[in-house]
Amino acid sequence: MFFPLENIESEVVGYRKINSAHSIDETLPTIKCGGILISKPPKHKDTAVLVPNIPDFLALLNAKVNSNIVCLPNGVSNLSQYVLPSLEKYKKLILWLGNETKAWEAARDFARKLGEKRCLIVRPTDAHKLPHLAESQDFKAILSEAQPIWHKSITTFANLRADVYSDLLNIDKVQGVKWKRFPTLNKILKGHRRGELTVITGPTGSGKTTFISEYSLDLAVQGVNTLWGSFEIRNARLAKTMLQQMAGFPLDENLHLFDDLANEFEKLPIYFMTFHGQQAIKVVMEAVEHATYVYDIGHVIIDNVQFMMGMTEEQKHLDRFWRQDAIVQAFRQFATRKNCHVTLVIHPRKEREDEDLTTSSIFGGAKASQEADNVLIIQDRRLTSTKGKKYLQVAKNRYSGDLGVMTLEFNKAALSYQQKTKTKEKKKSDESSTDSSTQDESNVIS
Ligand SMILES: Nc1ncnc2c1ncn2[C@@H]1O[C@H](COP(=O)(O)OP(=O)(O)O)[C@@H](O)[C@H]1O
Ligand SMILES: [Mg+2]
Structure with a gap:
């Protein structure tokens, strides 16, 4: 299946090819692809949920969530600067990138590029796997619990406790990539x-x-x-x-x-x-x-x-x-x-x-x-x-x-x-x- 990728002027500038039988998932052209796959929602036009894979995109589309859904062209591996203009128009971005180690890091990196103040993150816990892997189909509830990435200069333990708990729960990922x-x-x-x-x-x-x-x-x-x-x-x-x-x-x-x-x-x-x-x-x-x-x-x-x-x-x-x-x-x-x-x-x-x-x-x-x-x-x-x-x-x-x-x-x-x-x-x-x-x-x- 081919999914068209659009740039900021709504022109098709590339496509993403998936074939689940052969587990193929690739974005073409590979270099400088500024296109994203994007859904047009009925309301909340200012908000977009960012997901890494086509199946996640489809799962959210199916669930009729009330925000724009954006499938990132290169998943969690990197966020091309050519994609940034297309995301400029959203006031709020919810990053739902999954609970793999790589996804943790990507969420922080991407938020920094996108502007931390408008980014929320679906906390990477086992209950918050990617949409297409999630057991709970209550996507709206998961999205409404997304938390801000941006911290003020001073914080309290009450604000940190969710992070501390999530670190303890995922100690293996916190310890880093294993050789x-x-x-x-x-x-x-x-x-x-x-x-x-x-x-x-x-x-x-x-x-x-x-x-x-x-x-x-x-x-x-x-x-x-x-x-x-x-x-x-x-x-x-x-x-x-x-x-x-x-x-x-x-x-x-x-x-x-x-x-x-x-x-x-x-x-x-x-x-x-x-x-x-x-x-x-x-x-x-x-x-x-x-x-x-x-x-x-x-x-x-x-x-x-x-x-x-x-x-x-x-x-x-x-x-x-x-x-x-x-x-x-x-x-x-x-x-x-x-x-x-x-x-x-x-x-x-x-x-x-x-x-x-x-x-x-x-x-x-x-x-x-x-x-x-x-x-x-x-x-x-x-x-x-x-x-x-x-x-x-x-x-x-x-x-x-x-x-x-x-x-x-x-x-x-x-x-x-x-x-x-x-x-x-x-x-x-x-x-x-x-x-x-x-x-x-x-x-x-x-
Ligand atoms: N344990 C080793 N026994 C034999 N030769 C080695 C060993 N380790 C590295 N070499 C060889 O020694 C050369 C120098 O190694 P290199 O990695 O450049 O050292 P350094 O960066 O510490 O100066 C390389 O040609 C490498 O293939
Ligand atoms: Mg050397």
């Missing part, structure tokens, strides 16, 4: 949450770029809109690494599969900044802010801060500390203000091979470790001990306080650190062979 490839990281960090700042450090060549590439790919595959700032290596090389990590085998030996894989990769919500080498923080922040607005970015990665600052040796040490602190500060504020996760790769200050790195080995002043919600350190014990392994240490975790380590075993063919799912037998023998110098990978220190 598919790194179960140990889920155990320690619980998940990847919006609005946080993560700093990762480790010796040169220890695999920071390789690891962060895979960690961000894992999240992007799950719908986290991702913006990469690769200041150290060319975008094409980074994309090649990610493509290989997605494939799980060497691409150069399987070139006949390239097009299929590339088509699959193209569908992922990953964007690359075109900067390379030294850039002014102001210019970078402008690009990041713009992308966040246009593509609803949920994760920004800067690899790495030193390359962004420039590496000129003649600069005074103090000046470099000061400039790095300013960069960390800018990203910290951005993460909080835009509810976006930022991952900064920062080189360590000392690189003595016989010592483990700590949070105070991060280059610069204490700013980076103070401002970060999470500090990840790649430790390479292979250099100091024959039995030593390479592992990722969670050295700070503001959310739950759990610290611990995840062993990094490198699969060269797949450029991957993906954790193997072990059989029980194997795990047992592993545990018994664990001595005090090599920590078990499921080690969580509370």
Whole structure:
């Protein structure tokens, strides 16, 4: 079935195609589609209910709700700026986007774009699934309970209690997006949450770029809109690494599969900044802010801060500390203000091979470790001990306080650190062979 999408002048500018038998749901054209599917209601012309899918649109249409019903062209994945003019005319917008983690984030992002003061949200609880999944058919009651997103500067617990309850009820979603490839990281960090700042450090060549590439790919595959700032290596090389990590085998030996894989990769919500080498923080922040607005970015990665600052040796040490602190500060504020996760790769200050790195080995002043919600350190014990392994240490975790380590075993063919799912037998023998110098990978220190 085809549904026409109209722009602000009521011209048909695209269509949405659904086929429930083949679970196809796509919007064409994919780029710059400013069209929305919209119903014309008998009354309440000033109010529109925004839903992500055609079946939701039809369910509400069927129930004859008294507002305009608008089906967003790209569901919860992003709200194109080209759609905004068509929604300008409504005084009140009710966002009914569902109770998936992604929908939670989308509701807040979209409301910010649409103007929080005119937005209401159908609270994402289990009783408020999407219209086409809802058990209760009393849509009017659900819509009348929609609550404002906008808070005044001062609030009371009475206003917050619904949020607190809903957070407790949905603790799994509040904990963030779980990695598919790194179960140990889920155990320690619980998940990847919006609005946080993560700093990762480790010796040169220890695999920071390789690891962060895979960690961000894992999240992007799950719908986290991702913006990469690769200041150290060319975008094409980074994309090649990610493509290989997605494939799980060497691409150069399987070139006949390239097009299929590339088509699959193209569908992922990953964007690359075109900067390379030294850039002014102001210019970078402008690009990041713009992308966040246009593509609803949920994760920004800067690899790495030193390359962004420039590496000129003649600069005074103090000046470099000061400039790095300013960069960390800018990203910290951005993460909080835009509810976006930022991952900064920062080189360590000392690189003595016989010592483990700590949070105070991060280059610069204490700013980076103070401002970060999470500090990840790649430790390479292979250099100091024959039995030593390479592992990722969670050295700070503001959310739950759990610290611990995840062993990094490198699969060269797949450029991957993906954790193997072990059989029980194997795990047992592993545990018994664990001595005090090599920590078990499921080690969580509370
Ligand atoms: N555990 C590992 N064992 C062997 N080689 C690795 C390992 N991790 C990464 N590499 C390789 O080492 C090189 C440098 O890794 P990279 O991610 O660029 O490190 P960094 O960003 O920390 O400087 C890459 O070619 C990568 O494929
Ligand atoms: Mg690197």
